[in-house]
Amino acid sequence: MNLFYFGKEPRRLFGTFHPPASGKPARAGVVLAAPFGHEAIRVHRFYRLLAERLSRQEIAVLRFDYYGTGDSAGTDEDANLDGWASDLCEAHRELQRRIGGHPTTWLAVRLGAIAALRAAPQSFPRVQRLVLWDPIVDGSAYLAELGVAQVEELELAHCIPDPGWRRAIKRDPLALSAESLGFVIPRQLHAQILSLQPGEPAPAPSCPLTVISRANDEATSQWCDATSAAHPQARLSRQSFEHSLIWTSNPFANNEVAPASALQYLLNELS
Amino acid sequence: MSIQESVVTFGPDKTLVGILTEPAAEAGRARLGCLLLNTGVNHRIGPRRINVKTAQQLAGSGLPCMRFDMSGIGDSKASGGREGYREQQSADMRAALDQFQESTGISQFVVFGLCTGAVCALHLALADPRIVGVLMFDGYVFLTKATRIERKLRRGLAFPFNAALRSTNAKWRDWTGWLRSPFDAGARARLLSHFRTGDVASDAEAPDIFAASASTYKASEFAVDLQKLLDRGVDVYVMYSAMVNATDRSKGMLGQLHGHPCLERIRYKFWPDIDHTMTLIQSQHRLLQAIDQWVSEILVAQHAGPAGIARHRPDIVPRVPAVGTERAGA
Numbered sequence: 290m291n292l293f294y295f296g297k298e299p300r301r302l303f304g305t306f307h308p309p310a311s312g313k314p315a316r317a318g319v320v321l322a323a324p325f326g327h328e329a330i331r332v333h334r335f336y337r338l339l340a341e342r343l344s345r346q347e348i349a350v351l352r353f354d355y356y357g358t359g360d361s362a363g364t365d366e367d368a369n370l371d372g373w374a375s376d377l378c379e380a381h382r383e384l385q386r387r388i389g390g391h392p393t394t395w396l397a398v399r400l401g402a403i404a405a406l407r408a409a410p411q412s413f414p415r416v417q418r419l420v421l422w423d424p425i426v427d428g429s430a431y432l433a434e435l436g437v438a439q440v441e442e443l444e445l446a447h448c449i450p451d452p453g454w455r456r457a458i459k460r461d462p463l464a465l466s467a468e469s470l471g472f473v474i475p476r477q478l479h480a481q482i483l484s485l486q487p488g489e490p491a492p493a494p495s496c497p498l499t500v501i502s503r504a505n506d507e508a509t510s511q512w513c514d515a516t517s518a519a520h521p522q523a524r525l526s527r528q529s530f531e532h533s534l535i536w537t538s539n540p541f542a543n544n545e546v547a548p549a550s551a552l553q554y555l556l557n558e559l560s
Numbered sequence: 561m562s563i564q565e566s567v568v569t570f571g572p573d574k575t576l577v578g579i580l581t582e583p584a585a586e587a588g589r590a591r592l593g594c595l596l597l598n599t600g601v602n603h604r605i606g607p608r609r610i611n612v613k614t615a616q617q618l619a620g621s622g623l624p625c626m627r628f629d630m631s632g633i634g635d636s637k638a639s640g641g642r643e644g645y646r647e648q649q650s651a652d653m654r655a656a657l658d659q660f661q662e663s664t665g666i667s668q669f670v671v672f673g674l675c676t677g678a679v680c681a682l683h684l685a686l687a688d689p690r691i692v693g694v695l696m697f698d699g700y701v702f703l704t705k706a707t708r709i710e711r712k713l714r715r716g717l718a719f720p721f722n723a724a725l726r727s728t729n730a731k732w733r734d735w736t737g738w739l740r741s742p743f744d745a746g747a748r749a750r751l752l753s754h755f756r757t758g759d760v761a762s763d764a765e766a767p768d769i770f771a772a773s774a775s776t777y778k779a780s781e782f783a784v785d786l787q788k789l790l791d792r793g794v795d796v797y798v799m800y801s802a803m804v805n806a807t808d809r810s811k812g813m814l815g816q817l818h819g820h821p822c823l824e825r826i827r828y829k830f831w832p833d834i835d836h837t838m839t840l841i842q843s844q845h846r847l848l849q850a851i852d853q854w855v856s857e858i859l860v861a862q863h864a865g866p867a868g869i870a871r872h873r874p875d876i877v878p879r880v881p882a883v884g885t886e887r888a889g890a
Contacts (some may be wrong), residue, residue, distance in 0.1 A: 292567045292577055292635060301565070303579075305635060333603050337635065359605055360579050360612065362565065365841075439839065440724075446835035449715060449806040450724035468841045471608025546601065 290341075295383045296356075302376055303360035304353040305337075306387060307344040315349035315388040319559050320380050320416075324399035325368070326472035327438075328536045329358055332398060335534075335547040339396075339555055346560045349391075351384040355404075365473035370481045373401070374408035381412050392417040394559055399536060400425045403485065410495040420499045420558055423536070426512035428485035433462035435469040438537035442470060470537065487511040490519035497524040499558065504529040530554055561588060563619040568626070570659035575637035576652060578628030579604065580663055581615035588622045590859055592692070593666040595656060595684075596627040597677035599837075603634030606674065607837040608844060614672065617848050623855060626660045628652075630680075646683070653684045661690070668692045668862075670795070670855060673699065675836065685789055685796075693795040693858045695851065698836055701804050702779040704815035711805050730754075779816035786822040795858050797827040799850070803836040827854070 296302040309315050321336045323329040340350040354360055355376045357367030377395070384393060395416050397405035402424030409416050425431045436458045444450040457464040468474055474482070487508040491498075494516070502509040513527045532551040535544045562584040570576050583589050596611040598604060604627040605612045615625035630652045632638035639648050653671075661667055670693030673681030678699025685694040703711070719725055726732045731754055738744070738751040789796050800813045808830035810818070817823045829850065834843040 290635065292569070294565065294567070303565075303567075327608075330602060330605065330607070330609070333634065334601070359609070360565070364613075364616070365609075442837075442839050443835055444724045444728055446801070446803050446837060446839065447806070448711065448802055448804060449718050449722065450728070452722050452724045455724055455727075471610075471837065471839050471841070471844065473841055 294361075295353075296376070296379045299362060300356050300372075300376070300379075301362040302353050302356060302379060304351055304380060304383060305340070306384070307340040307350040307352075308387075309347040309349060310341075310345045311347060313347055315391055316347045317349075317391050318384045318388050318393035319343055319348055319350045320377065320384055320393060320395045321350060321352045322373075322377055322380075322395055322397035322401040322405050323352075323354065323358065324401045324536065325469075326358075326435075326474075327470035328399055329354070331534075331536060331538075331546075333359075335552070338547050339552055339559075342552065342556050343559060346556075348560055349384065349388045351380055351387075353380040353383075366475050368473070368475055369477045370400075370404050370407060373404035374411070377404055377408040378411050378413070381408075381416060385414060390414060394418045394420060396420045396422065396555065396559060397424075398422045400431070400482070403481075406491050406494070410492070412495075416496055418497045418499065419494070420501065420555075422501045422555070423506070424500060424502070424509060424512075425482070426485055426489075427487045427508040428482040429463065430508065431485070432466040432469075432474075432479075432482060433458070435474075435537065436462055436465045439465050439468075439470055442539075488515050490516040493520045494523045494525065498526070500525065500527045501530050501554075501558070502527070503531055561585065561620050561622060563616060565615075568628075568659050568663060571631075571636075571652065571655045573637075573640075575639075576628060576631065576655060576659075577604070577635040578626050578656060578659065579615075580624065580626050580660070581619040582624045582664065583619055583622050590621075590623045591666055591668065592623060592855070592859055592862075593660050593664060593669045594618050594623055594625040594855065595653070595660060595669050595671045596625060597653070597671065597673040597680050597684075598628075598630050598633050599674045599677045601633060604629045608839065610674070610838055610844060610847075613844060614848060614851060617852060618855060621852060621856070623859075624660075624664050624666060626656060626663075628656045649680055650683055650687055653680060654688060657684075657688060657690055670694065670858060672851065673697070675699070682785065685794055686785055689792070691794060692862065693797070693854070694789065695797040695799065695854060697799045697847075698801050698803065699798065700777065700782055701800070701813050702782065702816035703805070703813065704818075707805065707812050707815050714806060779814075782814075783817050783820040783822050786817075786826060787820075790822055790825050795827070795854075795861075796825075797829070797854055799829045799831065799847075801834045801836045801838075802830075802832050807832065 291306045293304055294301045295304050336352050340352055343350050355373045357363030393416055395405050402421035405419055409419055440454045440458055443454055500513055517525050533545055533548050538544045563581055564584045565579055565581050568578045568580050599607050611627040618625050629636035631648050667690055669690050671681045671684055671691055672695045674697040678696035681694050681696055685691040734750040738747040741747045811828050838844045838847055
């Protein structure tokens with residue numbers, strides 16, 4: 290595992306490269322694209338374990354932090370989907386530089402999936418395949434979900450919580466959506482998230498797409514249908530997968546950090 | 561002041577991972593470093609990325625910082641040794657300080673820890689003479705019985721009128737869940753479980769999963785440890801969020817230490833509107849401001865910079881502690 294900074298100043302990005310554990314040349318590459326804010330912290334352990342397991346199958350993996358997140362330079366206020374898409378392309382180039390042009394897949398989770406869809410047409414050499422796990426396709430529902438999580442977190446962490454928080458999101462589900470679980474949602478990112486609608490198809494996919502979500506995730510189902518209808522030539526497959534991860538929660542006893550079933554599922558999908 | 565960040569790997573097998581955040585220029589660089597510790601299972605960036613935000617702010621003011629992952633957390637490998645948990649953490653923190661010193665040439669440090677990190681920070685400060693300041697946020701709590709009763713009363717009085725408080729009470733949730741769906745087997749089982757386990761007192765003092773465990777560590781031991789640090793000239797700062805109690809009087813979070821001289825010599829701050837992990841952005845800003853102020857006062861007091869940080873930051877001069885920060889005799 291090699292940890293390093295890459296990218297052009299001032300947009301310095303933090304990356305972790307997992308070469309094949311055997312020491313042999315990589316037969317393929319995977320870039321892991323993180324979700325937003327608290328969810329990125331939540332997924333860190335999961336990504337590390339997944340990367341280590343993939344590296345044992347001679348697949349080289351690059352994990353990285355978008356600008357303004359994790360160990361990368363920048364602040365919360367720098368977060369926006371276009372910037373993340375450009376960071377993803379930069380990470381892709383970095384992985385290609387290290388493994389010499391082998392076919393590369395991106396795994397992108399939650400809001401990271403939207404960044405990946407924007408980045409894929411710009412990737413060079415072209416990304417071979419996108420795997421999107423629980424993508425955010427309904428922006429207002431997502432912001433409302435973050436609002437509920439924010440209130441639950443605040444209530445849990447105060448001896449006598451302010452009942453005004455839950456009243457605020459009851460009146461307006463987006464009342465607290467300028468920030469989420471300790472991270473700013475800058476105005477531009479907020480607008481980008483709000484523009485996501487399940488009936489709005491993805492731009493023409495430049496590579497095969499695999500979309501993984503829960504069976505009862507109707508928004509994703511609708512989005513897949515809309516995308517397939519808008520781009521009949523697109524190679525899009527949808528898979529249902531149930532897991533115990535609660536993306537917006539802290540890792541409590543009822544909420545594993547890295548469920549073995551999810552690790553195994555994605556390992557099979559990516560190797 | 562612009563900053564630069566670099567990766568460091570260290571420890572006996574170079575399996576510990578850290579990030580060094582330094583001022584880009586040598587001029588104005590303080591001769592004091594800040595070590596930032598893990599909180600729980602979160603990796604080195606800390607909950608809400610607070611360690612990165614702290615490092616960026618302090619390094620921007622001239623103070624190098626290092627955050628790192630202890631063995632088995634984040635990107636650091638688990639230790640192959642046979643040491644116990646606490647011993648391993650102590651070894652990791654010492655190794656981090658060694659690396660920090662080697663990378664920067666600095667030999668005096670402050671350490672910041674939140675929750676479980678606060679416990680580690682105390683252990684490090686006690687064990688390593690290079691530590692000249694320790695900030696413990698939501699670390700050890702020693703409430704008096706009277707404060708516990710008062711807290712229970714406050715919560716009890718608020719209970720009927722505060723839906724948020726009711727929703728976090730498991731017994732209330734299960735009773736109302738059963739009343740809403742009396743024929744739901746799951747709801748019935750959840751309710752009955754309270755009686756089976758003998759959990760009849762919903763107001764029983766449950767151990768808080770967030771709080772640093774004080775079950776085996778007594779207030780008297782804490783007082784002795786604080787005194788050791790103060791005698792060594794370490795600047796001790798304890799901060800508390802509104803998680804354990806909603807109000808605070810007379811350093812009530814350390815109420816069992818009342819009368820001990822150490823209590824008058826530490827810095828103490830209770831934040832009635834900041835939660836345990838600084839969920840609100842505004843609370844992060846205020847905490848960062850307080851950390852910056854604290855570090856600046858240490859620098860000024862010890863003349864740790866080449867000519868004191870005041871030369872580079874004329875806005876910072878020795879002054880009386882900020883409102884709400886009580887400190888005497890230091």
